Amino acid sequence: MQINARVIQDTLYLSLCGELDEHCASYVREVLDKHLSNSVCRQVILDLSELSFMDSTGIGVMIGRYKKMKERNIPIFISNPTSHIDKIFKMTAIYEIMPKIN
Amino acid sequence: MKYINQMTLKFDSLSINEGFARSAVAGFCVQLNPTLDEIIDIKTAVSEAVTNCVVHAYPNKVGIVEIWVGLTEDSACISVKDRGVGIIDLEQAKEPFFSTKPDEERAGMGFTVIESFMDTFDLRHNKGGGVEVFMIKKIENKNVMAKSGLNG
Numbered sequence: 001m002q003i004n005a006r007v008i009q010d011t012l013y014l015s016l017c018g019e020l021d022e023h024c025a026s027y028v029r030e031v032l033d034k035h036l037s038n039s040v041c042r043q044v045i046l047d048l049s050e051l052s053f054m055d056s057t058g059i060g061v062m063i064g065r066y067k068k069m070k071e072r073n074i075p076i077f078i079s080n081p082t083s084h085i086d087k088i089f090k091m092t093a094i095y096e097i098m099p100k101i102n
Numbered sequence: 103m104k105y106i107n108q109m110t111l112k113f114d115s116l117s118i119n120e121g122f123a124r125s126a127v128a129g130f131c132v133q134l135n136p137t138l139d140e141i142i143d144i145k146t147a148v149s150e151a152v153t154n155c156v157v158h159a160y161p162n163k164v165g166i167v168e169i170w171v172g173l174t175e176d177s178a179c180i181s182v183k184d185r186g187v188g189i190i191d192l193e194q195a196k197e198p199f200f201s202t203k204p205d206e207e208r209a210g211m212g213f214t215v216i217e218s219f220m221d222t223f224d225l226r227h228n229k230g231g232g233v234e235v236f237m238i239k240k241i242e243n244k245n246v247m248a249k250s251g252l253n254g
Contacts (some may be wrong), residue, residue: 021117078253088211
């Protein structure tokens with residue numbers, strides 16, 4: 001699992017590359033939280049175009065990050081999930097709190 | 103059910119084995135000529151079942167996870183078994199968003215994902231303790247390779 005972060009203007013872009021499951025979940029939480037708390041931004045875009053696999057462990061990871069950023073009033077958007085990850089997100093109505101953008 | 107090919111895997115309930123388990127099962131099912139979508143459905147369901155063994159069945163120790171796959175001409179039957187702590191209320195466990203560990207950021211969606219990605223899903227008490235996840239994925243494509251394998 002590789003996570004890249006860059007800030008463009010007031011947006012923090014976080015891109016996940018690889019497979020997200022229970023094994024790497026705590027690492028992903030830790031790295032995402034580090035970027036989320038260290039970056040100055042007004043919104044966050046999670047780019048999932050390179051995330052080739054995710055099971056329901058990923059839902060917990062996403063909702064956990066959402067809760068942390070909600071306290072700071074910073075919205076998170078989900079960008080370009082693969083079709084099977086999109087299916088998992090739709091199952092949990094996650095786009096209602098983290099809208100999907102393209 | 104008549105199986106044209108079967109395999110069994112046994113491994114430790116370590117999270118690092120999740121990727122191995124879903125890839126191994128997917129690799130075995132490839133002989134049925136599944137679509138990429140069907141393969142990723144199977145990988146996701148196996149990943150959910152194995153995660154349950156790692157996180158819930160053996161919470162404070164490493165135990166054995168046993169996966170069996172039986173292929174018919176048009177479906178993959180998969181069983182994931184543990185001999186862990188077991189589940190008292192199977193119906194409650196299957197409910198969406200039900201988790202015994204919500205404080206660990208667990209969504210409680212594992213069985214819901216399996217149910218939606220597979221054609222058949224059954225959660226059973228395992229004889230001798232623990233639980234068994236049994237699931238079937240129909241493979242729409244014609245099973246050309248496996249048939250020719252039988253004849254040859």
